[in-house]
Amino acid sequence: SKLLISAGPTREALDPVRFLTNRSSGKMGFALAEEALARGAEVTLVSGPVALSTPRGARRIDVESAEQMAAAIKSTLPGMDALIMAAAVADFRPQNIASHKLKKGDRNAANLELKRCPDILAEVVPEARPRVVVGFAMETSELLSGASAKLEAKNLDLIVANDLSQAGAGFAVDTNAVTILDRDGGADELPLMSKRAVAGRVLDRVVALLTALLLLLLPACGGEDNDDNGPTWPPSVAGPLQAGVAGGTLDLPVGVPLGGYTDRDRALGN
Numbered sequence: 494s495k496l497l498i499s500a501g502p503t504r505e506a507l508d509p510v511r512f513l514t515n516r517s518s519g520k521m522g523f524a525l526a527e528e529a530l531a532r533g534a535e536v537t538l539v540s541g542p543v544a545l546s547t548p549r550g551a552r553r554i555d556v557e558s559a560e561q562m563a564a565a566i567k568s569t570l571p572g573m574d575a576l577i578m579a580a581a582v583a584d585f586r587p588q589n590i591a592s593h594k595l596k597k598g599d600r601n602a603a604n605l606e607l608k609r610c611p612d613i614l615a616e617v618v619p620e621a622r623p624r625v626v627v628g629f630a631m632e633t634s635e636l637l638s639g640a641s642a643k644l645e646a647k648n649l650d651l652i653v654a655n656d657l658s659q660a661g662a663g664f665a666v667d668t669n670a671v672t673i674l675d676r677d678g679g680a681d682e683l684p685l686m687s688k689r690a691v692a693g694r695v696l697d698r699v700v701a702l703l704t705a706l707l708l709l710l711l712p713a714c715g716g717e718d719n720d721d722n723g724p725t726w727p728p729s730v731a732g733p734l735q736a737g738v739a740g741g742t743l744d745l746p747v748g749v750p751l752g753g754y755t756d757r758d759r760a761l762g763n
């Protein structure tokens with residue numbers, strides 16, 4: 494399967510030497526990339542500025558601003574099976590980027606005017622929506638209600654709600670405490686665990702959604718596969734999952750590879 498993952502913060506320039514940013518380290522997104530690669534997925538990682546080395550086998554695209562991240566995601570999205578937006582994308586950027594380094598006496602330096610950044614999930618993703626879209630929500634209050642509102646507003650299949658008020662969770666640490674919310678109102682509250690383990694749990698859910706969609710589509714493909722090239726991969730499903738599809742009723746074993754059909758699967762007739 495082809496997976497697009499975003500990670501890290503964005504930087505919104507004020508002048509040639511200054512920028513607005515946030516505390517994201519990129520560790521959650523990189524852990525997702527590592528875990529997906531270990532499961533055999535093809536991973537494209539769009540990353541803001543982070544101090545992390547590229548997971549072996551990932552295709553990495555480095556960006557700085559929210560606008561650059563939007564452009565990178567727009568150009569890589571077509572053909573992806575799933576998108577996981579773990580990046581902490583800026584919501585606002587300076588209205589004007591000064592062409593020279595702002596000086597203490599500059600009027601613009603004291604009053605910062607901001608404007609909205611593009612919302613990638615809400616504005617860019619619908620143009621080429623992959624079958625499964627996962628967002629992250631970091632909140633310091635009203636975590637679950639805020640996260641479920643974002644799940645609805647951004648038309649996500651899953652949202653990973655990140656409780657920044659809990660010790661050992663959130664930015665720059667190697668552990669995380671999250672609740673995974675789905676479209677059916679399900680809330681899977683996970684205990685504090687390594688970001689790699691969180692990545693595993695998120696990917697288990699992504700695999701379950703992709704597999705549920707595949708099972709749903711298979712009858713429609715039946716009988717049309719007359720060649721010897723293995724099973725026909727179903728066409729992408731645009732738009733939101735129907736109620737019930739994401740219901741978690743599918744009892745998949747943990748660690749199902751994200752690789753989709755491989756040559757070995759074909760040989761085995763899977």
Ligand code: C5P
Pocket residue numbers: 559578579580581582583584610611612613614615627628629630631643
């Ligand atoms: O910033 P917010 O809490 O709305 O972020 C929720 C989700 O939306 C995250 O997955 C984040 O990557 C995504 N996002 C985005 N574009 C933005 C801001 C956030 O896609 N400009």
